[in-house]
Amino acid sequence: MHYQVDSWGYYMPRMSMGSDPMERVAKLASESAVVIFSLSSCCMCHAVKRLFCGLGVNPTVYELDQDPRGKDLEAALMRLLGNSQAVPVVFIGGKLIGAMDRVMASHINGTLVPLLKEAGALWL
């Protein structure tokens, strides 16, 4: 297999040019316990990253503005979420949690931490 170092310093199998962005999203999301799609310039993305770091979680962050095919991924995420804001969006254990508001609601109603533990991102 041919491996390529991407901009995330992350070894990934090389994909064919015609791969569906949605498929790619799903694939990336399933590869880590906590996956955050972000833009390096987005401040709300910064907030969600800080939230997880504050919880003691080490999320895998994909900065779409640093990805050559980031635009496609953004479009796919927009479709997935059904709104004009693609990022930030959080996956835990391969499952879509949602944008910032859903993440916050989940934390407040106490469902976020169990999910994190279940996915193996937290051990306490």
Next chain:
Amino acid sequence: MNVPTGLIQQEGSAFGFGELEEAIVLQGLNIRNDEAKAPLFGTGRPAATLEMFPSWPMRFKQTPRGSSKSGGGSTDSGSAVNTISSKTENQLEPESPISTKNTAPLDHQQEMMASDVSRTGQEKRRGSTSEKQLDAKTLRRLAQNREAARKSRLRKKAYVQQLESSRIKLSQIEQDLQRSRSQGFFLGGCAGALGNISSGAAIFDMAYSRWLEDDQRHMSELRTGLNAHLSDSDLRIIVDTYISHYDEIFRLKVVAAKADAFHLITGMWTTPAERCFLWMGGFRPSELIKMLISQLDPLTEQQVMGIYSLQHSSQQAEEALTQGLEQLQQSLTDTIAGGPIIDGMQQMAVAIGKLANLEGFVRQADNLRQQTLHQLSRILTVRQAARCFLMIGEYYGRLRALSSLWTSRPRESMMSDEHSCQTTTDLQMVQPSQNHFSEF
């Protein structure tokens, strides 16, 4: 020489520098003249004498040269000139050689300086120049100084009067505004016309004041429900209605954030005391829980854990949002500060784009507030929840009352009597439990 005395009596107000200088110079000149009769400085031509006093009517005749000589203060002198009647001009018209006029000398001068207030046609020029060592420039300067000093005194007087009346008007307006605000009544629609509040903000303020009135009703329903010892299911209906009432203000705030995030974030829609505790356009959820914890006894152990966990999660979420907002501020600063001036518009466009993110933060903060209240009602029993919401309402009601008391407290000013009256009425307003109970 009685010149100085005459000058002091001249205009009644503060002694101007112009006159003082003039008095000193002329005093010196008069002494010199007594000693020796020197020829007229400069020229022996009659025309030259006329030009020496651009503040005098002769400027009409010698406009080009006069204006070039008078320089800075000439406009003042010029306007004085314009008020001089034609009589003066007539006086000047049949001007004979200076020698005859020179007899009008010092006496005229002293008289004029003693009585000069407005420059009527009675003023004669100081034709004594040919007899004295009067420096043309000096005399012109003195005249201009005097004129300028007089004008500036008048301007200052007018300005101070204007300031005084504005100050009174302003404090009256402030009083009215605070009184209106304390009664939960905002400027609303008419404020939009004033231009100092956006229409989105004005609309929200109106909606918020209506919400506060509704809140009063809901509060009394809760109170009656608790006192009447209703069944849990009946009380549940009241509590759920109250939660929907909260949901409504958060919906209104979503719209308001889109229209004018600054209005929400600066807290101009709340009272001063509330504004003190403002976090991202509203109350800080963890602070609210802290306030409630001591009052919510008795709680089961599970409930206590739930409440503390809620407080903890809330704090974490608040911290994350705060850091996100800080990064936004930093990014904004980086965009605006420094950078090439040439690219100014581009810079501004980028900055505006970043500012738009403010709406998102206010929305997330409101979302956090809403979720916290919902979670509270899940942790608590119906009766506890009813008491809890009543407590929240009473807390903010007292904050609002505090604000209105604060703004109407007596101050060391002319308005002190009015203020103390207002404080009394405000105290009366605080007593009945209905008023001022609000939350958001």
